[in-house]
Amino acid sequence: MQTIEWGFLIVNYLFLGGLSAGLFFVSALATYLQENGEPAYPRIAKYGAMMAPWPVALGSFLLIFDLGNWYRFYKLFIVFKWQSPMSIGSWLLLVFTGITFLAFWAWLPEETRHRLFSLLPKRLAFLKRFDVNIDAWKRPLAMAGFPFSIGVGIYTGVLLGAVQARPFWNTNLVAQMFLFSAFSTGTAALILALSANKKELDFRQLRFLYTLDICFITIEFFIVLPYLIHGKLSVLAVQEALKLILGGPYTLTFWLFFMLAGLLLPLFIELWEMAPALFQKATIHHNKPLASVAAGLVLLGGYLLRYIFVYAGQISAFK
Amino acid sequence: MADTKKKRYVLVLDSKKCINCKACVVACKAENGVPVGKFRDWITEERRGTWPRLMATFDPEQCMHCENPSCVRVCPTGASWQRKDGIVLVNYDDCIGCRYCMIACPYNARYFREDLGVVDKCTLCAHRVDKGGIPACVETCPSKVRVFGDLEDPSSDVSQLLNTRRYLVKKPETGNGPQLYYLL
Numbered sequence A: 001m002q003t004i005e006w007g008f009l010i011v012n013y014l015f016l017g018g019l020s021a022g023l024f025f026v027s028a029l030a031t032y033l034q035e036n037g038e039p040a041y042p043r044i045a046k047y048g049a050m051m052a053p054w055p056v057a058l059g060s061f062l063l064i065f066d067l068g069n070w071y072r073f074y075k076l077f078i079v080f081k082w083q084s085p086m087s088i089g090s091w092l093l094l095v096f097t098g099i100t101f102l103a104f105w106a107w108l109p110e111e112t113r114h115r116l117f118s119l120l121p122k123r124l125a126f127l128k129r130f131d132v133n134i135d136a137w138k139r140p141l142a143m144a145g146f147p148f149s150i151g152v153g154i155y156t157g158v159l160l161g162a163v164q165a166r167p168f169w170n171t172n173l174v175a176q177m178f179l180f181s182a183f184s185t186g187t188a189a190l191i192l193a194l195s196a197n198k199k200e201l202d203f204r205q206l207r208f209l210y211t212l213d214i215c216f217i218t219i220e221f222f223i224v225l226p227y228l229i230h231g232k233l234s235v236l237a238v239q240e241a242l243k244l245i246l247g248g249p250y251t252l253t254f255w256l257f258f259m260l261a262g263l264l265l266p267l268f269i270e271l272w273e274m275a276p277a278l279f280q281k282a283t284i285h286h287n288k289p290l291a292s293v294a295a296g297l298v299l300l301g302g303y304l305l306r307y308i309f310v311y312a313g314q315i316s317a318f319k
Numbered sequence B: 001m002a003d004t005k006k007k008r009y010v011l012v013l014d015s016k017k018c019i020n021c022k023a024c025v026v027a028c029k030a031e032n033g034v035p036v037g038k039f040r041d042w043i044t045e046e047r048r049g050t051w052p053r054l055m056a057t058f059d060p061e062q063c064m065h066c067e068n069p070s071c072v073r074v075c076p077t078g079a080s081w082q083r084k085d086g087i088v089l090v091n092y093d094d095c096i097g098c099r100y101c102m103i104a105c106p107y108n109a110r111y112f113r114e115d116l117g118v119v120d121k122c123t124l125c126a127h128r129v130d131k132g133g134i135p136a137c138v139e140t141c142p143s144k145v146r147v148f149g150d151l152e153d154p155s156s157d158v159s160q161l162l163n164t165r166r167y168l169v170k171k172p173e174t175g176n177g178p179q180l181y182y183l184l
Helices: A008-032 A042-051 A053-066 A070-077 A085-107 A110-118 A122-130 A135-161 A173-196 A203-232 A236-242 A251-278 A288-315 B023-032 B070-074 B100-104 B136-140 B157-164
Strands: B009-013 B041-050 B053-062 B080-082 B088-090 B111-113 B118-120 B146-150 B180-183
Touching: A008 A042, A008 A053, A008 A085, A008 A135, A008 A173, A008 A203, A008 A288, A042 A053, A042 A085, A042 A135, A042 A173, A042 A203, A053 A070, A053 A085, A070 A085, A085 A135, A110 A122, A135 A173, A135 A288, A173 A203, A173 A288, A203 A236, A203 A251, A203 A288, A251 A288, B009 B157, B023 B041, B023 B136, B053 B180, B070 B080, B070 B100, B088 B118, B136 B146, B146 B157, B157 B180
Parallel strands: B009 B180
Antiparallel strands: B009 B146, B041 B053, B080 B088, B111 B118
16 A cells, blocks of 8 residues: 655755755855955855745745644654654754754844834834844854755655665665755756846856856766666665666656756756866857856756655555 | 563565455554554555456555664664564554655554654554464454464464475565465
8 A cells, every 4th residue: 555645845845955955055165265355256145145044934834834743843853853854854853944044144234234123013012132243153054054965965865765664765875966956946946046147258257157067966976876776786675666767657757857957957057068168278268158057957957856856765665 | 480582573464365354454553542543554546457367466565574674774773673573563643654664664654643742553463462362364364364373383374384385575675574465
């Protein structure tokens, strides 16, 4: 009586949680790297910090909404079970979300912050004491958030990988795959945000993002590949499970839409964008529509990876 | 008086005796108020060959009350838990309905109760066992497929059977240590 218990809400949550982890990780990196006492990539640092809290907050709502008893979600936070990936993940998620909101606060422009506080009704005027400048917290928050962004990025994969009953999932490669996919989607979202900005494009910052994304996609590719090779050489149950993407119902989605359109195509577009820089020139090609397509494809690929794993994994089983 | 002796409740099944009457399924549903469309135990049927050379096997299945249950391990709130005598249970009040345990069970022995928003499963009729009784499925089985007992007691029927007969357990490779023994 095998049923699909985790559906699209969980797929969306895994994607959104990963997206926030990626956004924060890249933003924190950009905050940490400094030139002459200033963040080396200020726009990336700021955009990442401003964007990071929202996907994870939305994802957490979806997660709670998916529960049979959503109002009991607090029970996740009155115990800690180190053997349960979901318990570890819930705590990671809680701390990470808190840090992303603090970082958001730290990066919020002063006038916007004042304006937000001026909207408060009189009854809540006492809250105005929180209208403080925490600019100096930017780097400490970035540093504190690093391990948590990695933790949240990887835990979504551990959640699936730690289930020995589902041979499609039961390898630690799933965790690594989800982590680098998360970082890649976060970077892609920042490429989109930077490209969408009407201000003059900062090629140096865009180059940094392309470099990161090329690294992330390449690593992800070299995790997916061993996952397949490893699986084919593993025990029968894993070989059988892999048939779901090697001839089974998820084959087309995996190979055409994830591997080709969501992983390799954006990699080639980004490599092309970077080509002039690779040949010792200071600039990059910047074809805005093409860059946006590449970033969009990375996001699509990240979503499909989670879709394929959540669904295919649940129907894989030991015979 | 509380019985302090260590116990380990198991089921021994002689599938060859099963006639697929499903009395165990019905008895379980009646005893435990299992909702329509959900099952705590079921019979897996396998038929091979064509008339007149054919065979059919019937395997009663349910929660294996594993030695090392992955459902208990993955539960984030501790709602899924195991008694000292090996019975794996769900505490409804602590279950948030995340269904991680259902996904982690290699035997697909758990089901979701939409009406309560919690996961439910075979309790090995703990309410009867605690009063010295036996599970409803065992009591009702007309062909005596099912034998219930304490593996820690060397004189129990289950211990005797497992000492004298060959048996197998299902999907031992998942490492859960299932405690339903199928006689060969």
